[in-house]
Amino acid sequence: MWSTPSAPVLVTGGAGFIGSRLVRSLAAAGHPVRVLDDLTTGRPESVESVPGATLVRGSVLDADAVAEAARGTGLVLHLAGVVGMRLAAQQAELAYAVGRRGTANVLAHTGDTPVVLVSSSAVYGLSDSTAELREEQAMDRAVPLAYDGGSPGYATGKWEMERLGREAARHRPVLTVRPFNVVGPGQRGRYGMVLPTFFRQAESGQPLTVHGDGSQRRCFTDIDQFTRRLLDLAATEAAWRPDANVFNIGSRTETTIARLARLVLDATGSTAGSVHVPYESVFPGRTDVTGRVPCLDRLTAAVGETDWLSAAALVRKTAQARRADALAATR
Numbered sequence: 001m002w003s004t005p006s007a008p009v010l011v012t013g014g015a016g017f018i019g020s021r022l023v024r025s026l027a028a029a030g031h032p033v034r035v036l037d038d039l040t041t042g043r044p045e046s047v048e049s050v051p052g053a054t055l056v057r058g059s060v061l062d063a064d065a066v067a068e069a070a071r072g073t074g075l076v077l078h079l080a081g082v083v084g085m086r087l088a089a090q091q092a093e094l095a096y097a098v099g100r101r102g103t104a105n106v107l108a109h110t111g112d113t114p115v116v117l118v119s120s121s122a123v124y125g126l127s128d129s130t131a132e133l134r135e136e137q138a139m140d141r142a143v144p145l146a147y148d149g150g151s152p153g154y155a156t157g158k159w160e161m162e163r164l165g166r167e168a169a170r171h172r173p174v175l176t177v178r179p180f181n182v183v184g185p186g187q188r189g190r191y192g193m194v195l196p197t198f199f200r201q202a203e204s205g206q207p208l209t210v211h212g213d214g215s216q217r218r219c220f221t222d223i224d225q226f227t228r229r230l231l232d233l234a235a236t237e238a239a240w241r242p243d244a245n246v247f248n249i250g251s252r253t254e255t256t257i258a259r260l261a262r263l264v265l266d267a268t269g270s271t272a273g274s275v276h277v278p279y280e281s282v283f284p285g286r287t288d289v290t291g292r293v294p295c296l297d298r299l300t301a302a303v304g305e306t307d308w309l310s311a312a313a314l315v316r317k318t319a320q321a322r323r324a325d326a327l328a329a330t331r
Contacts, residue, residue, distance in 0.1 A: 002196065002239065007032075007072060007075075008029050008033065008034045009032070009033050009073060010033075010070050011033060011077045011079065012076070012077070013036075013037055013042065014035030014047060014053075014079065015035060015037040015042025015055065017083070017166050017211050020046035020227070021186075021223055022077055022079070022131060022231070023046075023050055025227050025228070027050045032053075032054075034073065035047045035054065035055045037223075038057065038059040042080075056069045059080075060106055061105065062105075066105045066109045066110070068235055070106075070107065070110045071132065078106045078115060079118040081099060081157075082095035082154060084190070084193055084291050085283070086191055087191040091190075091192050092151060092153030095153050096156055097152070097159050098157060098228045098269055099161045100161065103117065103161040105159065114174070114234070115173070116176075116177065116230065117177070118177055118179065118181065119161055120178060120180050121154065121179065121181070122138065122147055122155035122158055123139060123144050123155060126289055128289075133292060134295040134297075135248055136244075139149055153208055162176055170240040173195070175247075176245060177233065177246075179249055180250025180294050181218045181219055181221055182221045182223050184223035185321030186320075186321070198261055199322060202268040203270070205272050207272045208264065208272070209274070209277055210249070210258060210274050210275065211277060216289065217259075217291035218254065218261070219251045219252060219255075219292065220314055222317070226249055229299065230249060233249075233299075235321075237301050239303075245315065247299050248298070251309070251310075254292060261274045263312055267319040268319065
């Protein structure tokens, strides 16, 4: 369990979308925060603007950088990774290396400090079942490998992250979380995130690009609720038990991509509509996930129920924030 809250918290990948939210939450609670990020996709201002947060530019692939950044810390939140479907597909080897070797470095150079590994729902692979996905279900390496198109990439790297975490948990505190489609204000679509991409297209009068027929289902999760649940788990002793230390975090309510597109069009007042493109034309050699719903029994037992925001509420929240940002930019 995280038992030394007065010591600095290290957040790898802390200049990214989820990482920077965690940094702000920790700093607001009075914790000193140290961020290790190579700024490939992260933004330095998201850390430098936070009182009590220090940015160290470096990669988790650099063992010395990890060891230096982790010195004297009381908790490590390991989020570093190649983000976004588009970028992860383009840089599959790097995504795999960051997942496997980056995690090995974090676990090897942080002593016995408690570590939270931020994995991904992608470890469940190309699930097309309507049944909820449970943390304890067996998954061999072939499952994420199929998701990656047959060559090790993002999902396989996260699977390796979890394997290393299970081994380390035999002798030190390790906690693993699997986020489900975390979205919200501040997320960028540059690397393949669907919600900000839809907003950018709608606001510029372009038709929204929907892969396939849009019937694929996703459980969209509010960034602020995700952040709270992760930190709640880190502060819960039972969550660190080696036999039950993996947690799904996310909404259980599915929304089709076609419906998400309609929600964004309505929220922005856009009349541009949408255009459907074959998934294979964007991600050759890969298959899209039909649907993926998390079982939250373990999360609820550990930290209580969560009233997750609906997709419609998430779109409204994001639209309001984007309008506020646009207005502020004109002043």
